Amino acid sequence: MQGSMRAVVGHRFGGIESLHLEEMPSPALAPGTMRIAIRAAGVSFANLLFIAGKHQNRPDLPFIPGTEISGVVTEIAPDVQTTLRIGDRVCAWLASGGFAEEAIVDADNVFAIPDALDFAAATLFPTIYATAYAGLKWRAALAEGEVLLVHGAAGASGLAAVEIGRALGANVIATAGGARKIETAKRYGAHHAIDYKRDDFRAAVLEITGGHGADVVFDPVGGDVFDQSLRCVAPLARLLPFGFASGRIPSIPANLVLVKNLTVIGLYWGFYMGAGKTRAPPALRAQVRGLYGELFGLFEAGQLRPPVDARLPLQGFADALGRVERREVIGKIVLEP
Numbered sequence: 001m002q003g004s005m006r007a008v009v010g011h012r013f014g015g016i017e018s019l020h021l022e023e024m025p026s027p028a029l030a031p032g033t034m035r036i037a038i039r040a041a042g043v044s045f046a047n048l049l050f051i052a053g054k055h056q057n058r059p060d061l062p063f064i065p066g067t068e069i070s071g072v073v074t075e076i077a078p079d080v081q082t083t084l085r086i087g088d089r090v091c092a093w094l095a096s097g098g099f100a101e102e103a104i105v106d107a108d109n110v111f112a113i114p115d116a117l118d119f120a121a122a123t124l125f126p127t128i129y130a131t132a133y134a135g136l137k138w139r140a141a142l143a144e145g146e147v148l149l150v151h152g153a154a155g156a157s158g159l160a161a162v163e164i165g166r167a168l169g170a171n172v173i174a175t176a177g178g179a180r181k182i183e184t185a186k187r188y189g190a191h192h193a194i195d196y197k198r199d200d201f202r203a204a205v206l207e208i209t210g211g212h213g214a215d216v217v218f219d220p221v222g223g224d225v226f227d228q229s230l231r232c233v234a235p236l237a238r239l240l241p242f243g244f245a246s247g248r249i250p251s252i253p254a255n256l257v258l259v260k261n262l263t264v265i266g267l268y269w270g271f272y273m274g275a276g277k278t279r280a281p282p283a284l285r286a287q288v289r290g291l292y293g294e295l296f297g298l299f300e301a302g303q304l305r306p307p308v309d310a311r312l313p314l315q316g317f318a319d320a321l322g323r324v325e326r327r328e329v330i331g332k333i334v335l336e337p
Helices: 045-051 125-139 156-167 179-187 201-208 223-229 254-259 269-273 282-300 314-325
Strands: 004-010 019-025 033-043 068-076 089-093 102-106 110-112 147-150 171-176 192-195 214-219 233-241 308-313 332-336
Touching: 004 314, 019 314, 033 089, 033 125, 033 314, 045 314, 068 102, 068 125, 089 102, 089 125, 125 156, 125 214, 125 233, 125 269, 125 282, 147 156, 156 171, 156 179, 156 214, 171 179, 171 201, 179 192, 192 201, 201 223, 214 223, 223 233, 269 282, 308 314, 314 332
Parallel strands: 147 171, 147 214, 171 192, 214 233, 308 332
Antiparallel strands: 004 019, 033 068, 033 102, 033 332, 068 089, 089 110
């Protein structure tokens, strides 16, 4: 007999007010999937784009937001070959459906988590830490001793990049707005932190580096921040624009790319996790599983400290999304069904 669950549901695209907490039938298990009893779901800026219908993964109506979860495996489809078992503690990435009491997830996107990692902290691994690690290590090939410039460094993505940059041996310069956020970036490992509300980060980066500039830029902000980053990078620098929290997608002046021998690198983590029409080939999928193993190794070594800012019940979804929208969150805010 099919059970029921509570979930946050959108029947139309719009703002936070368009979502409602509803009782609905539990989703049916499908081939190649697992059922997870959700213990925590990460809340992010991307969720706001999703519910507005502005995300690259535009869902069908009605929809349940939420792409990063942790919980317990409660059912496994018969065709799935896995070492995971019922009752295992896991984190997972899914295209949607995370703001609920349970979810059906592609088995390839479910990963066992260390015993010491609690469920709320585990929500940072499916997307946040994975994106930062893949971007800095795989795509930008950040090398020991290079200068890494991290924007939005008090958000979950920025703090993850600060920690991973430090773990990879980079000299990390962080930008954030306000004294509290600057102190947080320093506490998470930034060698230098610039308050962009008070100082010109372009001039500060050049001063800190003795005119050399940044070798790698990690930018979830876009807009004017990206424009100014182009003017404080070293020759042969690599720029990672993977989000546009400022609201403006920048245009890249090709003349600056040319004269400085710059590389602008795209990174959409959903590609590696099987989202969209174009999917990563099997060889890359195998690398993804290895990436999570490396991330959990860094956590167990004490090099990653997942920053959970607040934990709210599922019915607090509007409050959680509102805090993200107002940029009040330092690190991650999670829903606990």
